[in-house]
Amino acid sequence: MDNSSQIELVLSSELDEEGGVTHHFHPLHSSRYNPRSLRNICFMITAVVFLFGFGFLVGYLAHPKTDRVTPSGTISSDDDDDDKRATVQKELVLDWSNLTALLKASLTTSSIENTLSQFSNDSHEAGSPGDEELGKKLVAKFRDYNMNPWTDEHFIKVPERPPTGSNRVTFRGAEFKESGYLAYSETGAVNGSVLYGYYGREEDFKTLKDLNINLKGRIVLLRAGIISFAEKVANAASVDVSAVLIYPDPADYTFDEGTDLFGHVHLGCGDPYTPAFPSFNNTQFPPAKSSGLPAIPAQTIRASTAAAIMKGMGGRDPPRGWGDGGLRGVTYKLGNESDLVTVEVNNVLTEKKIHNVFGVIRGFEDPDHYVVIGAQRDAWGPGYAKSTVGTSLLLELARAISEVVSKGGFKPRRSIVFVSWSAGEYGAVGATEWLESYRSSLSMRAFSYINLDGVVTGTTFKASASPLMYDLIQSTLKEVSSPTDSSRSLYSQAAESNWEAAVIEPMKFSDTAYPFLAFSGIPSVSLRFSADKQYPYFGTVSDTRANLDSKTSRNLPALIKTAGEVAGQMALRLVHDHLLRLNVEKYTTVIRSTVALINRDITGLKSAGRIPNTFSTEWLMSALGSYSRAANQLTNSIRNSDLTNSEQCRIINDRIMGVERDFLSFYACPRESPFRHIVLGSGSHTLEGLRSHIAAIKAGSSSTDTDLLRNQLALASWTIHSCANALAGNVWDVGIEI
Numbered sequence: 001m002d003n004s005s006q007i008e009l010v011l012s013s014e015l016d017e018e019g020g021v022t023h024h025f026h027p028l029h030s031s032r033y034n035p036r037s038l039r040n041i042c043f044m045i046t047a048v049v050f051l052f053g054f055g056f057l058v059g060y061l062a063h064p065k066t067d068r069v070t071p072s073g074t075i076s077s078d079d080d081d082d083d084k085r086a087t088v089q090k091e092l093v094l095d096w097s098n099l100t101a102l103l104k105a106s107l108t109t110s111s112i113e114n115t116l117s118q119f120s121n122d123s124h125e126a127g128s129p130g131d132e133e134l135g136k137k138l139v140a141k142f143r144d145y146n147m148n149p150w151t152d153e154h155f156i157k158v159p160e161r162p163p164t165g166s167n168r169v170t171f172r173g174a175e176f177k178e179s180g181y182l183a184y185s186e187t188g189a190v191n192g193s194v195l196y197g198y199y200g201r202e203e204d205f206k207t208l209k210d211l212n213i214n215l216k217g218r219i220v221l222l223r224a225g226i227i228s229f230a231e232k233v234a235n236a237a238s239v240d241v242s243a244v245l246i247y248p249d250p251a252d253y254t255f256d257e258g259t260d261l262f263g264h265v266h267l268g269c270g271d272p273y274t275p276a277f278p279s280f281n282n283t284q285f286p287p288a289k290s291s292g293l294p295a296i297p298a299q300t301i302r303a304s305t306a307a308a309i310m311k312g313m314g315g316r317d318p319p320r321g322w323g324d325g326g327l328r329g330v331t332y333k334l335g336n337e338s339d340l341v342t343v344e345v346n347n348v349l350t351e352k353k354i355h356n357v358f359g360v361i362r363g364f365e366d367p368d369h370y371v372v373i374g375a376q377r378d379a380w381g382p383g384y385a386k387s388t389v390g391t392s393l394l395l396e397l398a399r400a401i402s403e404v405v406s407k408g409g410f411k412p413r414r415s416i417v418f419v420s421w422s423a424g425e426y427g428a429v430g431a432t433e434w435l436e437s438y439r440s441s442l443s444m445r446a447f448s449y450i451n452l453d454g455v456v457t458g459t460t461f462k463a464s465a466s467p468l469m470y471d472l473i474q475s476t477l478k479e480v481s482s483p484t485d486s487s488r489s490l491y492s493q494a495a496e497s498n499w500e501a502a503v504i505e506p507m508k509f510s511d512t513a514y515p516f517l518a519f520s521g522i523p524s525v526s527l528r529f530s531a532d533k534q535y536p537y538f539g540t541v542s543d544t545r546a547n548l549d550s551k552t553s554r555n556l557p558a559l560i561k562t563a564g565e566v567a568g569q570m571a572l573r574l575v576h577d578h579l580l581r582l583n584v585e586k587y588t589t590v591i592r593s594t595v596a597l598i599n600r601d602i603t604g605l606k607s608a609g610r611i612p613n614t615f616s617t618e619w620l621m622s623a624l625g626s627y628s629r630a631a632n633q634l635t636n637s638i639r640n641s642d643l644t645n646s647e648q649c650r651i652i653n654d655r656i657m658g659v660e661r662d663f664l665s666f667y668a669c670p671r672e673s674p675f676r677h678i679v680l681g682s683g684s685h686t687l688e689g690l691r692s693h694i695a696a697i698k699a700g701s702s703s704t705d706t707d708l709l710r711n712q713l714a715l716a717s718w719t720i721h722s723c724a725n726a727l728a729g730n731v732w733d734v735g736i737e738i
Helices: 003-017 035-062 086-092 096-106 109-118 129-144 202-210 229-237 303-311 384-406 429-437 439-445 467-479 490-494 499-503 514-519 545-551 556-576 586-607 618-639 646-662 687-699 706-728
Strands: 150-160 167-171 174-178 181-183 188-196 219-223 243-247 262-264 298-300 340-345 348-361 366-376 414-421 446-451 460-465 524-530
Touching: 096 384, 096 556, 109 384, 109 556, 129 348, 129 384, 129 414, 150 181, 150 429, 167 303, 174 303, 188 243, 202 229, 219 229, 219 303, 229 243, 229 262, 229 298, 243 303, 243 340, 298 340, 348 384, 348 429, 366 384, 366 439, 366 556, 366 646, 384 414, 384 545, 384 556, 414 429, 414 556, 429 439, 429 514, 439 446, 446 514, 446 556, 446 646, 460 467, 460 490, 460 499, 467 490, 467 499, 467 524, 467 556, 467 586, 467 646, 490 499, 514 524, 524 556, 545 556, 586 618, 586 687, 618 646, 618 706, 646 706, 687 706
Parallel strands: 181 262, 188 219, 219 243, 243 298, 366 414, 366 446, 446 524
Antiparallel strands: 150 348, 167 174, 167 340, 181 298, 188 340, 348 414, 460 524
């Protein structure tokens, strides 16, 4: 509530108390109408009102009300009239410690257990009746919390398992019918010699090439894990294999050997048949496909099927470490040219209608700026760790923060949007379609995304995030207690070593937050309690409460509560403070380390005579310097700014919000290279793409194309320069040194 509204409330209160000044004067109903008396009465009323108003004005000027914002963001008043302003002050005075205490008190393990039981569902694939039922429950809950819920619907194309028959694998006359499947695989039947390719990483295929093994036309058998299904298939396609089989090796997965695996192989996000544009029902586009769709069949097989195939494989022994699998009775071999396999994929492309569900807690100063908190709702099977926990925590945070606002009196400066996504199992489809639908407005208004998918699969806290959010993560961990030892903070556990090394992990391509960060340029974070090894039950019908309990020492509700405190406090900090808690100087360190490696490699190529000595990275170094100075200048401006000036804060916040967005290369086509972020994205336009090109030249696997290398350097340099210019402020504030 602003100052003027407070004054209006107080004046109305005082006038009510001074009712004797004006009440019971009804001259038109007097038994004896006297005009002179009436004039005297009017004169007296006017005089009293004038004297009262003059006295109030003098008192106001002599003792101005000095509402002020303290460094912690609380609002206080020097006015002595406490009784008359009690209600107003109750709504306004809420410092950070009070706010976090209210959040922690509202998040309880009993309430979390109750929500988990309500949103546990064994069948809720995207677009299914079970998915819709959960969506309706969410709408009802958001409505109960006065969050004005709404939904958006998208019509997406997804491959489903064959309605009749099945996908099949045939080896030496034995046919194996597989119930699992990989969405977006190419369909058809392929014959070829089977080849064991370990995990299907780039280095694994390079190892096979170094052994002079022919890869062209082979059907590669790969172990699940370490990288996504999509990355495995893309790596395999790049070396001209004809098909891919993926199985869960018992050395990595502890479930039954007859368990099916489900997933997708789209090397991208969103509906691949509407690349870079939204899949609304009323839009008409010519047929299109994402560049990330594979051109070869891919199929998951059970561990028992893999064992039957590998028992019959011959050939040479695999490289060191490749034979450490757990298939029973199997001696791991690479395979002979005579070990023929047939793979038949009969998936059917269908259209599904999906719904995303939204609720909002509106801000009071900048309601058009918002942090988004989201979680996936769908799953292949029970999806307890994959979606049930995240959806339940999303609801618990919505309820708790709503109570902090409605009962605790907190007035967030900015808005918080809570979202339940559908079709997450197909590659963040629901989330990406929303990002594509509102790209222009979101880039200017959504300043952070907090992801709750897979939020608890173990007991060790980890995070993947934009560098802008590192300081916020660090400060939050210092304030949240360990779920197993309330006397220690999460930060103290991590700070036994370098906290960033202990907590921060690279954001994976398969992370739901990745399209927010690398596609839309929104600072994002994924929070989780995880184990040293990957959670083995994702993408299976074994993702149940019982199996999750076994991986969390049966401490699941406490872990969810702690994760909720971390996510909730981060969100509250982002809407509580005058300035966004995003540190633009963090990118200086990240870019500097990559630029140093590029400069080193370029120097090595020049020394080896692979590129001309005139080739220079000076402009890239200059771009780094420009960004460093611009970030430092903004930090100094913040130190010297009046944080009680809301307009000045908004201007600074707009500059902070633009950083992530300005790292999106405007030279890359969103349809062909959707992850345009030059620091954290993927493609030849990125700094890592530049490094990969240099490494390929160095290794001799790519011919030296100096013009292409210069072009990559120039475009990356200018993107960083442009970001620095925008960060510096108005065009007249951009000095020559920037």
